[in-house]
Each structure stands twice: as C-alpha cells, then as structure tokens.
Amino acid sequence: MPPLRRPLRMLAAVLLLLCSLAALSVSAEAKVHHHTWDIAYRYKTLDCVEKLAVTINGESPGPTIHATQGDTIVVTVHNKLETENTGIHWHGIRQIRSPWADGVVGVTQCPILPGDTFTYRFVVDRPGTYFYHAHYGMQRVAGLDGMLVVSAPDGVAEPFTYDEERTVLLMDWWHKSVYEQAVGLASDPLKFVGEPQSLLINGRGVFEPFHCSRAPNGSSDAACNVPRPAGCAPPTLFTAVPGKTYRLRVGSLTSLSALNFAIEGHSMTVVEADGYYVRPVVVDSLFIYSGESYSVLVKADQDPSRNYWAASHVVARERNTTSAMAILSYAGNDPRAPPPTPRPEGPAWDDVRPRVEQSRSLAVAHPDHVLPVPPRADRALLLLNTQNRIGGHTKWAINGVSLAFPSTPYLVSMKRGLQGAYDARPPPETYDYRSYDIAKPPPAANGTVASAVYRLALGSVVDLVLQNTVALNNRSETHPWHLHGHDFWVLAYGDGKFDPERDTARFNLRDPVMKNTVALHPKGWTAVRFVADNPGVWLFHCHIEAHVYMGMAVVFEEGVDKVGRLPKSIMGCGRSRTLP
C-alpha cells in the first residue's frame, strides 16, 4: 500500500475518530458489567509448589474481564487480606473523567483496608487487550492480576479476521514471599531474592524438578519418575480446529522477566499492540515485556495428528527460570498427549539485536489506522535511567531522583492543595547528556529520594526520551516503561546515547503506533510522545515490580484543577484522613 499523503492521512484520522465516536455513541447498547471480588491469601500450587498467592475469589490469576468498547466496568473489591491493604490498577484503561479509579495507591487513592470495600467504576473507551493488577508495594508479585479484554462493537470491522480468540497471560513466579523479596531489596546491602523459579502461562507452570520431559518418540524419559505433588495442574491447553485462525491475546504481567513466546511449528502474525492495530508483522516468536499486550493471529495449518508446545522463555536475563509450557492440541488428538518433540529451548537469552529489531518492526501503525502524531512537542523530558546507591540503599533513579510514594495520594493532595504532602521542587527536565558516560554506573552520592512531580500544561504535547545506562553491576537491563492515563506514540528505539540535535530527526512522525508500555533496551534509548489531555495525576514507571519499588518512576500532573469532585472513598490515609 502506497503511503497516504498528509491531507489524506488527516482525513483518515478524522474518519477514524468519527467511527470511534459513533461506536461510543451507541449508548443504548453500552452495558454495565458488575464484578464482586474477594481479595484473599490462599495456598496455591501454580507451578506445582505450594505457596501463598493473593487471589481473586480464590484464584490467581483472576478471571478475565470481557467487555465491549463503551461499556462500563464496575468492580466491587472486598479486602479480605486480614492485615494487608490493596489497590487495583486497570492497566491500559486511560480513566478519562475517572482519574480516581486508576488504582495506584499513593498516586490516585489510599489503600483499601482489610475489611473494607472499594468500588472501581470506569468506562472502557477503546477496544484492546488490557490487564488489571495490584498496584501497591510489590503486591503484584503475589499473583493479584488478570486480563481485561475490550472487544470492538458489533459492526465495527477490525483490519484482520479470525475464527476464535484466546487469552494468554504470561507471568513469572517465586517461591519466596513478596515480603522476603521487598525487604531484601530495601536492605543494606541489597539482598536479591534471585530469579523466579518458574514462568506461568494462564497461571500454570511446572517447577523444573517436577517437569516430566518426553523423548521425541513419545516415551517418557528418566526424569519422569519425579511424581508431581497434589494440586499440580496439567499444563494450559489451547485447542485448535485444523484450518481455523485464532487470535491469541498475549499479555505479560511478569514481575521481572522479559519473555519470548512461541508456538512450535507455527508462525504468528502480530496485529495489535496495547490496544492499537499495528502493521501486520509475521514472527516465529514474540518478544514481550511486562505490561505489554499483543494480539497475534495463528493459523492451525500444521500436521493435525500431533500436539505442539507453546512456550514462554526468559530473555534479557540469564535463564535460571524454568520455561513455561502450554500445549496446542489439534482437535481429535488426546489433548493431554505431550508433543512428540523435546521441550523447546527458546532463543539465546543474551542476544539483544533481534529484540530491538522486533520492537522497531512492531512500532508502525496499521496503514488504515494511523493516528496522526502532533508534529512537534511543547516540552521534552530527557529521562536518564540509573541505578544509584542512596543512603546505603540500592535505588533506581530518573535524572537522579528516585521516586518515593507519599503517604497522601498525589491526586488528593494536588487537587486539594495540601502543601508539603509531596516534594514541591520539580524534578530535573534533563541530564547532562553531552558529557554523561552511560557505560559507567553513576558517581557515588549522585541521587536523592523524593516525591517530586512533573507538572504538565493541560493539552500540551510532551516528548519523553528514556535513556538507558549500565547498572551498578555494569550490566544494562531492559526496562519496560508504562504510562498511566494515556497512550503514546512510539517515535524511535535508538542505540547508545540519545543526542537531541541528531536523533530527533530520526523520530517516526509518519505512522508510529500508539502504546502504553514500551521497552527501553540495554544501552539504548526510546522516545515517545503524548498529549497531556487527561486531567489527573499519572504514574510513568518501569513495569518491573522490583524497579518501581526501588524508585524507577516519575509522576505527571496535568489539569488537576479540572478533575471533578474526588470521591471520599479514595481518601483516609496520610493527610487525607482529616480532610473535610
């Protein structure tokens, strides 16, 4: 398809917008979906090893929420954790006109106390593949998460077709508790819990000692004599009818791990990323980072007389975690029959290049669904990601500031003008990019812990350029950054150090895809642009749970004076306890 010229593109965009509004305006058909959730600890055996999980109505992960664009979701949360609070974020939902429902404890609400009930109510205004998960301390690690699928309304065509769809939620899993992990990270010296023991696909995995691999001839090998403990569920099963095409809505809510997902013998066509249609890309395997979602089309076009592995592998960190295996079973086969092939091993964990290349190839919008990017930014923040030693503790910092959540949620303190409830001094807009050496850890004592906020002009166009460096161990990690309250255009993934004069010209202003989560690759940079048009206070953070816990986040405020009356239910902590 030849590139549309600019006026045509603008026209297409306007049409898209009108279609979108038309879809929303069918309000007679918009539904309200009520869910009632008990949040409680339960002993679970997700990877065949029993440990506590924070569950929703007894399950981890929780149920997939299904809705149609324009519907309203109402979730009544009963906290039954006994002594621990909670808060639930609706990842990818922009919460337009409901910023108090974003579920980020310390940013948009006080925690939900044990014995208390909190109701989230929000509109899902865009079709796409989203999530929900705890957003409080490191509680997400304990398994409080799930998927949220918003379908396009009937009669609104998507730029691809398929016969059926499935959700594929990818997670990682530790045998130690969140508390052991979090306290270790906050200790001096840092005490790392280590790599996760298992990966999970739709909440199921098998810790390596209990894996029963099969030789290619289908006979069990010697390792098969380790009996699986009680409660050890069989692998997740995806059934397929030969010849049909399946849309897999694949999402990652890992706490640490970057992943590679693949289905043995089947290519995948990537068609959606974080709720936006991408220019279709055929891949053998999908690299996916925590907080990202993709829809891939898979055609059941292989030998239907056998089953196939669907595998999730760790990449970007040394692979000390058991890969997760699901089974793709063609109809008619024994659905429990293991594939005749050995468990796949996945790509080399430390090969960065294919990951960067796939990120770039997926950063292009579907030609019929290009949303025009504002041609220039009103403000650009150049955000240096560093690992610092601050006051004896290992922290992550952005331009030298490691975020500490205040005890009064920003949304309350900023809307109500509570002086001193957060650090009023704004964080730095940039860093000394000319002389800074990103190949070296930051100088000692370079960093502070603060609850500072970037205040954005309502409606302004903002560029965020994330600059990676090496951590204190001289390695450079992959950080998936997630923006609350907005989607952004992905303008570029660059290598090395970003140079504003040189690299701004490389931004894709023609057909960038929009997303809400984007990878910052090792020793590279990533540039995104968004419009600060959603009154509220919004977190932007690395989606690795340990990293945001260690301060790898910034906070944006825009138009907080335009936010409607705050519900009393988000208050009750810090200085919001005694507000009239």
Next chain:
Amino acid sequence: MPPLRRPLRMLAAVLLLLCSLAALSVSAEAKVHHHTWDIAYRYKTLDCVEKLAVTINGESPGPTIHATQGDTIVVTVHNKLETENTGIHWHGIRQIRSPWADGVVGVTQCPILPGDTFTYRFVVDRPGTYFYHAHYGMQRVAGLDGMLVVSAPDGVAEPFTYDEERTVLLMDWWHKSVYEQAVGLASDPLKFVGEPQSLLINGRGVFEPFHCSRAPNGSSDAACNVPRPAGCAPPTLFTAVPGKTYRLRVGSLTSLSALNFAIEGHSMTVVEADGYYVRPVVVDSLFIYSGESYSVLVKADQDPSRNYWAASHVVARERNTTSAMAILSYAGNDPRAPPPTPRPEGPAWDDVRPRVEQSRSLAVAHPDHVLPVPPRADRALLLLNTQNRIGGHTKWAINGVSLAFPSTPYLVSMKRGLQGAYDARPPPETYDYRSYDIAKPPPAANGTVASAVYRLALGSVVDLVLQNTVALNNRSETHPWHLHGHDFWVLAYGDGKFDPERDTARFNLRDPVMKNTVALHPKGWTAVRFVADNPGVWLFHCHIEAHVYMGMAVVFEEGVDKVGRLPKSIMGCGRSRTLP
C-alpha cells in the same frame, strides 16, 4: 503472719489506696516519656535462622520501656511496613480515661496504615511488669513486642527487697511467616503450621541443628561441628555478683507455647504477678503462660566459680520445640563459658498437676497487699470454651459464638451509635452446664461467627467462669485468658465441670490476687471477678495468637457513653471513614 480480720483488712486496703493516691499525686514528679518507633520488616536471625521479623527501630523484641507509677508514656509509631497495617496494645495497662489507646485494631482503633503515624498516650497508674505487642491479625507472631516496666515511686516500699533487676522476655518463634500460619488456620481443612521451631529468651534462641551442646567436662561434643551461621547471636547473658539478690521480671509473650522457666541450681521466690504482689512462693521452676508476668527473686548463692543454665521449655504441648538457653554467669567467670552441665531438659510436658498446683499457690495476694474483693457479683457469665467446625472452618467459640472483629472498631461504632456495625444480638450468658459433656467435642454445626458484645452496667461486679472442654482432636489445651482495661481477682482454679451451686462456695473471697491474665487448665475451669468501672470497650481473649485469630474472644462494653471525645486518629476504616 496471722490473718487480719475483716475490719482490719478493709482499713489496710484503704491505707493502700491512700498511699497509692499519694504516690500518684506527686504530680510534680510525674514524667512524660517520649518514644518514637519505626515499625518495619527486617531480616533477623533470632534463633540463628534468618527470617523476617516485624521490628521496632530495627529490633525484635523492641526496647524495654521504663517508667515510674504515675508517669505518662507517649509512643509515636511510624508504620513503615509498606503494605501492612499495625496497632500496638499496652498489655496490663488499664487505659483509664484513655480507652482509645488500648491498641486493639477492630476494638479500640482502626489500623495504622503504612506511611502513617499514630501516637499512643497513656498513664501508667500502677507499678508492675507489663508488655506491649501488636494486636492486629496474628502480627504479634512476627516479633512486634517488648516489655514495659513500671517502678514504684521512690519512697514507696515494696514488700520485698533486692539488689538489682533484670527483664526476661520469653517468646516462641517459627521459621514460616505469619501469613503462612494465619492462612493455614483459616483454610478448609485447617493447615497447621506446626510447633514453633525455637523458644527465645530476650529475643535469642538457637534452633536445634545449630545448638552446640557441651559435655559435662566442658569439652565440646560431636554436635559442635555444625557451624553457626552469620548473625547468630550468643545466648542471653545474665551476670550476677555472688551474694546479691536479683529481681527477674519474667514475662511470656509466646504465640502458642506454655512455658517452664528455671535457673539451674537456683530457687526462685515469686513475689509479683501481673503487677500485683503475691504471697511469696518459693519454686524450683516457674510455669508461665502467654500474657503473664511474674517477678521472681533469685539469690546468687551457688558455687560462683561456674556458670548456670537459665532455660525456657515448652509444656502443655508435646515438646517439638528447641528449648531456649540463657546463661547465668557469676561475676569473675568467663561470661561466655557454657555451664559444665548438660542443657537441662525441663519437666514432663504432659504433667498437668504441678501446673495447676502452682497456679493455685500463686493466686493469693501478699498479706499486706490484699485488695478487698466485692463479696458478690451482680452478673455471672459462664463461658464455655469449645473448638468448633463452622462453615467448613475450624474455629474457637465461647458459648457457641466465635468472635469476628468488625471492620469498624467497636469503640467508635458503640460510642457513635452506628447501627449495624456489629452484631447487636447479645451473646449467651451461659451454656447448658447441667447436661453438656465437656469430655466430648461440641456437636457439629454448633456455633456461629459473630461480632456480638456483652454490655455491662458501669460499676457492676462481674464474674467470669471459664469452662474448658476437649478440642476436636479430643485433647484439652491450656488457654491463658487476658482481660483488657481491668485487672480481676482470681477466685478459683477448678477441675472438671464448674457447677454454680456447688463451686461458687469455693471461691477465694478472702485474699485473692489480682491479675490480668489467667490460665484455664485442661479439662478444668477458672473463675475471676472484676468491677466494670472503666468506660470503654474491652477485649477478653485467649492470649494464644492462633486462638484469638480463630475467634476465642469476647467483647465487653461498659459506660461507653461516659467515654470522652474520641480522637479522630483512631478512625478511618469501615464506617468510621465517613464520620463527621
């Protein structure tokens, strides 16, 4: 000393009261003690095995608070637990005119949220040996506790003398987390965490595999080649100067275990129980139950050329827990030299008789310090303790009611008249004591879970008769019952089933000691009397942490309309969130 006749006893009591008032009235000398505490998880190695503890300023147990009768204690608590709340109870302090400072989450306050600060302020109106500890879920198990010692004012003589004093805090300790323990107890079927791994004396113990026992000749035995891990502290050391007399203030804050405490080769004279002077009793070893405190006098009158074991052993449950060993070292010896004798083994765990007999022998007030007991009760509650299966869960119930803490603290909901915030239907006053068979577990489906309250007439005299039974496993346990807001007279410990007509005549109305915690022995009964003269809402419960968590508690209200204006700081949960 011949017994005083009644008029003389009354006169003595009045004089005591006057002395007490005189001591309090020296207000010019009353001090205010300020403490600032950070409550946070830390990795600790209390018994040589590293695990998380909830600490005060980094330590578990926390610091001993020292004050003098009439002083005011102010403790500013910063909750730094990240996602978990807290609340701290001042065990043995009656909180006269400060019922909101009792620190029981769900009864007298809302929990203290992470990031929030709460200030406890109260007067210590009686000398004695007291405690503080978490009173929220099962959080006490995690190590948030310590001692609170209130001295008699200068010039007020105690009925015994000594040269120096020491505190001895006894605890038990698990390697699994509070969460694992609590969720297991709430699971269907119940999943028991098992006996504690270690006992602790002043926060130190040695898990059995790391115990390095010594042969009597002082050489190390074969077990000594297990190296102790880093952070493993030496045993608690008590130093003594030959010929001097020491007051040991011994307290137990075990979560489960009944204990026997002894110092090898040294007898102990018990002189105080829960803040009251007892008729002195010489014992070889002290049986002590969770929530109890005793002062014992120990004279350093043995061979001063060697050291001695001071040991804490489990009794009343099969001994699967490593005993704790401290060292009593005579001045001049190597304080680290292990005693030349093998570690003592303690009394038979299952010999109930000496325990009951010691309870009885210690239930008599010091003859010069008899506080006259009201001759009759206005109301008597006969409280049957049973273990029940309710709704698939194993619970403890009192007269068939298993207590569930409401999400709005009773003190707030009752003072402010919040209808429906707790179960208004009063719990039963008694049970069918004529026909009930205490040697059998209760019939199935016999029990409810409720937040019901006994409402007591202000100033009335109330008898509480606790009746033990056998649990679902057909064993009868020892339950130490602790009353908040009051002390009670200990009227009798009986065997078998209490018969009001027969056994009331056996009450000691002549010289009973007062206490705040009393043992209910296996298959027996215990009778106490108190005056409901402290406006507020007060918990009465088994001090075994698992048992109160499973509902083994009742709530008393008296004169809540007389309670002064409630501080806003105790509100913020349940229906108290939105109170004006």
